[in-house]
Amino acid sequence: MSVAESAGAPLRVSDLSLKKDKFTLLSNVSFVLDQSEILGVVSNRVEPVEHLFRLLLYLDKPSSGSIIYFNNPMISRKTLVKRIGFYSCSMDLLNDSTVSENLLLVASMHGVPKKKALNRVNELLSLFETSNISGVKWFRLPLSIRRKLCFASTFIHDPSVLLLYDPFRGVPFDVALFMRNFIRTSIDLGKSVIVFSTVPLLIDEVCDRVIVLHNGQQTALDHAESFVTGVGGPGMLSIHVSNFNIEANIDTLEKMGVSWYATGEKEAMIEIDNTPEKIPKLMEFLVKKDAVVTRILSTRQHLLESANRFMEV
Structure with missing residues (x-):
């Protein structure tokens, strides 16, 4: 990464919209993710959050607007997966593989050389206090530990941008607290994070700024008063x-x-x-x-x- 690139915002989203048939799924989404920032995205419905998550991963194409990573509007998805990390609360790995084998597989998908990947796996297992289960088959692990390790895999290639979809969903309180602290530590190391959620539990404690989506339309950014009035519905x-x-x-x-x-x-x-x-x-x-x-x-x-x-x- 060049000096000029590292000094700029790692992600810029402008006037993003997504339409399918006659339905508008996302509209008027614009924000800049600053370096060393945690940006929260909350919504009154699940679908807009999922669509935005997929768009930012280049899994879908927007109907209009732009997504620019690292000041490079032409960056390919192949290059992008080496630079960003992503986690979803529904994410899972291979049942018949061991913990270490699964983490090495994720590392290879992100283009990490084998020797470096081995060192990185050992480092993460130590950081996540799971070195003692490195050889355990995935299917034998409790769900909470699998989610904790899937979260760990997000950091396997040392990405500079992290996209986290409901990271605190479905994990015990101590694991959620560990994950929250790990996210905060990553910010101290210069990383930038987007946390997507349909419920703002821990969002206000973790994030620096908050985007509010109401029925797919961006209604607020930054201001707490907009965060209150921009989302409604007893769904x-x-x-x-x-x-x-x-x-x-x-x-x-x-x-x-x-x-x-x-x-x-x-x-x-x-x-x-x-x-x-x-x-x-x-x-x-x-x-x-x-x-x-x-x-x-x-x-x-x-x-x-x-x-x-x-x-x-």
């Missing part, structure tokens, strides 16, 4: 519970199609569609497990509270 419920063992119930929650975030020791926030079909089943399950429901908030209420905390920081 999701956030159910806060205590006295609940998340680790012992991960599989059941996954099968029920709900999302969860551990927020403390035996405490969690569970996200569920605000529909009469799903809510009774979840509540019945929580009662059977002797969980204590401490709060139930709509997405709108949760955004308001998160924005208020954001204003106080």
Whole structure:
């Protein structure tokens, strides 16, 4: 990387729009990701966040607008994957491979030479306190550890830009805290990060700036007051519970199609569609497990509270 390039913004997005058939999926998305910055992207719906994530990975092409990485409008995806890292909460690796084999595979996909990859795998396993399971088959690992290691694989090629899709979803509180601190440390090393989410849990604690998408249209950037007013809709419920063992119930929650975030020791926030079909089943399950429901908030209420905390920081 040249001196001139490193001094500039690693990513510039201008007037980005995406249309399919007669539907506008994204519109008027514009921002500059600065060096050593964590930028949050939140939305009242999942689809716009997913579309933006795919566009920034060059997996889809926008209907209009521009995406410019490293001041190079002609950069290819082959070159780009060597320069950026990406993680999704739905990401997984090969079941029949060991931890080390999977990380080496990811390194090769990002163009890391074999000798350097071996050193990097050992370094990351040490940093993520997982050296003792390097030879364990992937399918034998708990879901929370698999997600932690998938997150680690994002850093395998030492990228300068990181795209993280709901990194704190579906992991215990201690893992989420570890990931948050690791993201912050990477900023100190000059990296730039975008965190995509449909719920602003930890967003206000992690990110320097926040973009708000409402039904695919950018309605706010930077300002906390816009963060409050730009997103609405009661499409999701956030159910806060205590006295609940998340680790012992991960599989059941996954099968029920709900999302969860551990927020403390035996405490969690569970996200569920605000529909009469799903809510009774979840509540019945929580009662059977002797969980204590401490709060139930709509997405709108949760955004308001998160924005208020954001204003106080």
